[in-house]
Amino acid sequence: MTDHKSGTREEWLAARLELLEAEKALTRRGDELARLRRELPWVRIDKEYRFATDEGTRTLAQLFAGRSQLLIYHFMFGPDYTAGCPTCSTIADGFDGSVVHLANHDVTLAAVSRAPLAKLQAYKRRMGWGFPWASSFESDFNYDFAVSHTKEQWQAGKVDYNFRSVDFRPAENVPALAELASRVGTDFATYRQEGPGMSAFVLEDGVVYHTYSAYERGVDGLWAMQQWLDRAPGGRNETGFYWRRHDEYEGE
Numbered sequence: 001m002t003d004h005k006s007g008t009r010e011e012w013l014a015a016r017l018e019l020l021e022a023e024k025a026l027t028r029r030g031d032e033l034a035r036l037r038r039e040l041p042w043v044r045i046d047k048e049y050r051f052a053t054d055e056g057t058r059t060l061a062q063l064f065a066g067r068s069q070l071l072i073y074h075f076m077f078g079p080d081y082t083a084g085c086p087t088c089s090t091i092a093d094g095f096d097g098s099v100v101h102l103a104n105h106d107v108t109l110a111a112v113s114r115a116p117l118a119k120l121q122a123y124k125r126r127m128g129w130g131f132p133w134a135s136s137f138e139s140d141f142n143y144d145f146a147v148s149h150t151k152e153q154w155q156a157g158k159v160d161y162n163f164r165s166v167d168f169r170p171a172e173n174v175p176a177l178a179e180l181a182s183r184v185g186t187d188f189a190t191y192r193q194e195g196p197g198m199s200a201f202v203l204e205d206g207v208v209y210h211t212y213s214a215y216e217r218g219v220d221g222l223w224a225m226q227q228w229l230d231r232a233p234g235g236r237n238e239t240g241f242y243w244r245r246h247d248e249y250e251g252e
Helices: 009-038 086-092 095-103 117-127 151-156 169-173 175-182 216-222 224-229
Strands: 043-045 050-053 056-059 069-074 107-113 133-135 159-161 164-166 197-204 207-215
Touching: 069 086, 095 107, 117 133, 151 159, 169 175, 197 216, 207 216, 216 224
Parallel strands: 069 107, 107 133
Antiparallel strands: 043 207, 050 056, 050 133, 069 197, 159 164, 197 207
């Protein structure tokens, strides 16, 4: 027998209607936040970033692929990783279905990582993905947008991430995080030289502007699996690593 509260259909409907009001309030607040995002000032980018892509070396402006808007997912895949971050991988599983729709809204969606292009291409083949993925291996791009940091920053306990200075060193002693790092073939300090995030850009009259960035739980909404789990009876069931790369689940 379940120990969860049960009731009649009428009791469920009354509770559901009460919840609906809270959901509507959250939706309206989300609409307001989206408007505020769009109203952020644009920051002109004059630095000439270079990326390795399947089509050759490209500038940031060329990553727009002929469109006026660019959304970049900062995928955690450092040069010393043997595979992409499992969490970023589950997020990226939802990208391919969105690429064509975004393209028809004048938006290019791409991922960028510091690992050399050959590593990204091999992992992309393993995962069966088709979205654009560029390497910023010889660029300052990841550092300038606060998703990668140097060993000196780590040792000083002053990593610039999510608009604040963070000391990640105590997390080296957390067994669960050490296990997560092992899934990309590194220790935690090496794994956490990269961080997840997304950034938005606009191209106007040949000039690229940075319009928005989000990190940590700011990218939760891009993780489609979580949105489904939030509506499932058991929720996210966040016990240990409840997610895997899609080719690592038992029986797959």
